Amino acid sequence: MTEPEGSRARRDPDALLARAGVRGDRNQDQHFLVDDRVLDRLPEYATAFDTSHVLEVGAGTGGLTDRLLADAERVTAVERDVRLVEFLREEFAGAVDAGRLDVVAGDALDVDLPEFSASVSNLPYGSSSELLFRLLPRERPLVVMVQAEFAERMVADPGSSEYGRLSVTAGHYADAEIVERVPREAFSPPPAVESAVVRTTPRDPDYDVPEDAFFAFVRGVFTQRRKTMRNAIRNTTHITGIADAAAVVAAADEDLLASRAGELRPQEFAALTTLAIEDGGLAV
Numbered sequence: 072m073t074e075p076e077g078s079r080a081r082r083d084p085d086a087l088l089a090r091a092g093v094r095g096d097r098n099q100d101q102h103f104l105v106d107d108r109v110l111d112r113l114p115e116y117a118t119a120f121d122t123s124h125v126l127e128v129g130a131g132t133g134g135l136t137d138r139l140l141a142d143a144e145r146v147t148a149v150e151r152d153v154r155l156v157e158f159l160r161e162e163f164a165g166a167v168d169a170g171r172l173d174v175v176a177g178d179a180l181d182v183d184l185p186e187f188s189a190s191v192s193n194l195p196y197g198s199s200s201e202l203l204f205r206l207l208p209r210e211r212p213l214v215v216m217v218q219a220e221f222a223e224r225m226v227a228d229p230g231s232s233e234y235g236r237l238s239v240t241a242g243h244y245a246d247a248e249i250v251e252r253v254p255r256e257a258f259s260p261p262p263a264v265e266s267a268v269v270r271t272t273p274r275d276p277d278y279d280v281p282e283d284a285f286f287a288f289v290r291g292v293f294t295q296r297r298k299t300m301r302n303a304i305r306n307t308t309h310i311t312g313i314a315d316a317a318a319v320v321a322a323a324d325e326d327l328l329a330s331r332a333g334e335l336r337p338q339e340f341a342a343l344t345t346l347a348i349e350d351g352g353l354a355v
């Protein structure tokens with residue numbers, strides 16, 4: 072009989088790599104976590120959350136999957152590399168047969184995602200941004216390993232050089248914090264740069280705005296982050312979808328118009344988006 076995952080010693084990540092018979096391919100964003108202490112800590116960052124169904128994006132050789140199965144009732148692990156999908160299904164056959172693990176083969180940007188209660192993932196760095204734009208709107212807690220510089224952009228405050236569209240998006244959906252920095256040596260092969268673990272806790276924003284219009288506005292004006300908002304609004308109608316930029320500029324607060332996108336708080340973008348809808352013909 073297969074031992075229940077919760078009661079067994081954790082799998083050695085080097086042994087998993089050896090059994091899988093693969094080497095991480097940098098071109099496929101394959102940097103496997105081989106530091107036991109980091110692997111053990113990742114699920115601990117999610118202990119305050121509902122872990123009845125944990126989503127793991129990019130399961131690799133299963134070092135993290137193994138730790139997640141120890142705590143979670145169910146895990147869905149998405150993996151794009153078919154060799155690794157086959158390996159995971161064999162290595163974790165007991166959990167698969169028990170209905171506790173579903174290994175989904177495919178690109179996490181395209182596959183149908185389940186109704187997960189939280190996600191704990193060592194994300195493929197090349198797709199971190201698109202993956203977060205997919206995961207954050209699901210309004211579930213996330214514990215994600217990303218490049219350190221990316222993590223800093225996620226948690227950045229207005230006025231800092233790291234503040235941008237990613238910070239506004241993360242801040243719209245959640246409180247985001249860096250909980251750990253992880254050196255390159257924790258991975259095989261080591262990535263080019265340091266990594267960090269970010270935890271996001273979902274909450275409602277303290278403003279009310281139609282989301283599609285808000286994100287179209289934010290996406291547009293950040294393409295002109297060196298310009299004042301007055302010029303950014305005028306120059307980006309092809310991205311924002313504003314029909315009458317002059318009307319928005321005429322109605323907007325002078326201080327906001329003289330600022331740059333990197334200085335505005337999410338609620339100020341929301342106020343300008345509302346003007347763009349009411350006066351500038353921005354569709355919702």
Ligand SMILES: C[S@@+](CC[C@H](N)C(=O)[O-])C[C@H]1O[C@@H](n2cnc3c(N)ncnc32)[C@H](O)[C@@H]1O
Pocket residue numbers: 099100101102103104105128129130131132133134135136149150151152155177178179180192193194195196198
């Ligand atoms: C950084 S590795 C993490 C592996 C494992 N979770 C670990 O911590 O050791 C990222 C994994 O995501 C897979 N991957 C890359 N892009 C992907 C995508 N778009 N969708 C699903 N998996 C992807 C890679 O094959 C790789 O196994």
